[in-house]
Amino acid sequence: MKKKVTKMLTSALAATMLFSAAGALPANASENDTVRVIVKNERMAAEDGAPWVGTLLDTEIALNGDDSMESVAERAIKNGGYDFTVSEYGYISSVNGLAEYAYQGSGGWMATLNDWFTADGTASYTVENGGLQAGDEIVLQYTCAWGADVGSLYGNYDTSLASLAVDGASVSKNPLDDLSVFDSSEKAYTVIMHDPEDVLSVFATAVNKNYQVRVYKNDYQPETNGAEYRGGRSIPVADGDTLYIGVGNPAWPSMNSWGGTAEETVYALTVRYEVLGDLDGNGVLDIQDATFLQRCLAEFEELSEAQTRQADVDGDGSVTIDDVTSMQRILADR
Numbered sequence: 001m002k003k004k005v006t007k008m009l010t011s012a013l014a015a016t017m018l019f020s021a022a023g024a025l026p027a028n029a030s031e032n033d034t035v036r037v038i039v040k041n042e043r044m045a046a047e048d049g050a051p052w053v054g055t056l057l058d059t060e061i062a063l064n065g066d067d068s069m070e071s072v073a074e075r076a077i078k079n080g081g082y083d084f085t086v087s088e089y090g091y092i093s094s095v096n097g098l099a100e101y102a103y104q105g106s107g108g109w110m111a112t113l114n115d116w117f118t119a120d121g122t123a124s125y126t127v128e129n130g131g132l133q134a135g136d137e138i139v140l141q142y143t144c145a146w147g148a149d150v151g152s153l154y155g156n157y158d159t160s161l162a163s164l165a166v167d168g169a170s171v172s173k174n175p176l177d178d179l180s181v182f183d184s185s186e187k188a189y190t191v192i193m194h195d196p197e198d199v200l201s202v203f204a205t206a207v208n209k210n211y212q213v214r215v216y217k218n219d220y221q222p223e224t225n226g227a228e229y230r231g232g233r234s235i236p237v238a239d240g241d242t243l244y245i246g247v248g249n250p251a252w253p254s255m256n257s258w259g260g261t262a263e264e265t266v267y268a269l270t271v272r273y274e275v276l277g278d279l280d281g282n283g284v285l286d287i288q289d290a291t292f293l294q295r296c297l298a299e300f301e302e303l304s305e306a307q308t309r310q311a312d313v314d315g316d317g318s319v320t321i322d323d324v325t326s327m328q329r330i331l332a333d334r
Contacts, residue, residue, distance in 0.1 A: 033062060033063055033134045034060040034061060034062055034063060034134060034135075035060070035061055035063050035067075035072050035132070035134065035135070035136050035137070035138060036058070036059070036060055036061075036136070036137040036138070037057060037058075037059055037060075037061055037072060037073055037076035037077075037137075037138050037139075037140075038055065038057065038058045038137070038138070038139045038140070038141075039055070039056040039057040039058075039073075039076075039077060039082075039095060039096075039139075039140045039141075040054065040055045040056060040057075040139070040140070040141050040142070041053055041054065041056070041098055041141070041142040042054065042141070042142075042150075043103075043141075043142055043143060043144040043145075043149050043150065044098070044102065044103045044107060044142055044144050048103060049102060049103075050098060050102070050103075050142075051096065051097040051098055052096060052097070052098065056080070056082065056095070056096055057076060057077060057080050057082070059076055059079075059080065061075060061076045061079070063127060063132070063133075063134050064127070065127055065128070066126075066127065066128070067126065067127050067132060068122065068123045068124070068125060068126040068127075068131075068132060069111065069113060069118075069122040069123070069125050069126075069131075069132055069138055070086070070092075070121075070122040070123045071123075072132065072138060073092070073111070073122065073138055073140055074086075077095060077096075077140075082095060082096040083095070083096055083097065085099075087100070090121055090123065091108075091109070091121070091122075092109045092111075092122075092140065093108075093109070094109075095109060095140065095142075098142060103144040104144070106143075106144060106145060106146050107142060107143065107144050108142070108143060108146075109140055109141070109142055109143075110140075110141060110142075110143050110147055110150060110152060111138060111139065111140050111141075112137075112138070112139045112141075112209060113125065113132075113136060113137070113138055114136055114137055114230050114231045114232070115137070115139075115205055115206075115209060115213070115231055116206075116209055116210075116211075116212050116213065117147065117151070117152040117209045117210050117255060118253075119210075119253035119254055119255050119257075120253070130226075133230070135230070135232075135233065136230065137231075137232070150209075151206075151208065151209035152208075152209055152210050152255070153207075153208040153209075153210060153256075154210070154255070154256060155256075156207075156208050156210075156256070157208075157248075157256065157260070157262040157263075158207045158208050158262075159206070159207075159208070159211050159247040159248030159262050159263065159264050159265040160184040160185075160206075160207050160247065160265050161182075161184050161204050161205065161206060161207065161213070161245070161247060161265070161267065162184070162205045162206060162207045163182060163203075163204070163205045164182050164189075164202075164203070164204045164205075164245070164267065165182075165202075165203045165204075166191055166200055166201070166202055166203070166269065167200070167201045167203065184207070187265070187266065187267050187268060188267070188268050188270070189267070189268070189269050189270070190269070190270050190271075190272050191237075191243075191269050191270065191271045191272065192272055192274050192309065193237070193239075193271060193272070193273055193274070194273070194274060194275070194276040195273075196238060196239055196273050197236065197237070197238050198236075198237055198238075199234045199235065199236055199237070200234075200235050200237050200243070200271070201232050201233065201234055201235065202215050202229070202231065202232075202235065202243060202245065202269070203231060203232055204231065204245050204247075204267075206247050206248070208248075208256070210254050210255045210256045211247055211248035211252075211254050211256065211262065212247070212248065212249075212252045212253070212254065213231065213245060213246070213247050214228040214229075214245070214246050214249070214252070215228055215229045215230075215231070215233075215235070215243060215244070215245050215246075216228050216229070216243070216244045216246070217229070217235060217237070217241060217242070217243055217244075218241055218242055220244040220246065220266065222246050222249040222251060222252070222264070223251055237271045238271070238273075239271060239272060239273035240270075240271065240272075241270075241271040242268055242269065242270050242271065243268070243269040243271070244266055244267070244268055244269075245266065245267040245268075245269070246264055246265070246266050247264060247265045247266075247267075248262045248263075248264045248265065249264040250262065250263075250264065274306075274309075274310055275310070276310055276313055277289050277290075277310060277311070277313045277323075277326075277327050277330070278310060279292050279293060279303070279307045279310060279311060280292060285327060285330060285331070286331070287331060289327060290324055290327040290328055290331070293311055293319070293323060293324050293327065294321075294324055296311075296319075297319070297320070297321060297324070303319065311323055313326040313327055313330070314326045
């Protein structure tokens with residue numbers, strides 16, 4: 001993908017620990033019948049008294065019709081042989097011996113649903129109301145700083161993205177996979193694909209995970225719940241489509257809404273189809289392209305940035321004589 005430099009556009013711990021909600025209900029179907037549950041402590045060290053450190057659990061668990069975020073997490077943790085305790089106020093107070101307030105009175109458990117610190121209780125989002133869906137990811141993580149050390153930033157109204165990546169079949173050398181390339185201040189990018197109809201997945205992380213990130217195709221309609229694609233879901237695309245990634249729209253639920261309304265940020269990814277190996281720009285791969293690449297490898301000609309991207313026909317990340325061979329094989333099979 002070649003980046004285009006253009007512009008587009010609280011409370012006490014007991015009240016915040018795992019009081020989470022799933023937010024909008026996307027209309028696109030989920031891709032399996034399981035939910036991924038991750039439980040981790042990356043903040044409290046063993047020398048500070050933590051009974052365990054690191055990832056305790058990372059598992060896929062079947063989703064039942066009467067499940068909620070809380071019930072799925074509880075079942076996954078107990079199936080792993082670990083204890084799970086919920087306080088009388090309805091938030092998770094201990095997992096495998098690591099309890100709330102264990103770190104200097106400011107420790108506790110928090111949860112994200114698809115990388116968002118949800119705004120209501122984990123029991124509020126269910127399969128029945130559409131708040132929890134197959135293919136979702138629930139992460140329980142321990143905080144030592146009222147959430148600030150795990151990306152839940154109260155009083156911070158930054159709605160930009162910390163990272164953005166695109167994955168999918170035939171997506172060539174997407175520079176957004178390299179975080180050194182992504183610049184949150186630039187709002188417009190181009191996704192290059194080599195199949196006229198393809199499937200992409202967008203992975204976007206907000207600077208402040210108290211704000212939701214939602215992905216839309218062609219029509220940015222943040223006021224319509226269910227029009228978006230959840231993070232990581234497969235999105236069918238074609239040449240000319242645009243994916244809009246919104247962060248922190250005022251109409252969406254957020255734990256930060258008590259402090260005022262943030263201004264949303266919107267990124268745009270334009271999908272462009274390029275014929276792999278078409279180095280002369282005539283819209284087809286032909287013998288002239290293979291000959292031109294041979295001359296470039298022999299240093300008689302020089303590839304432009306766009307040609308270098310298209311010349312990697314075998315997709316190994318470099319342009320070599322093997323790409324010429326791949327071109328010749330494609331032509332021979334026609």
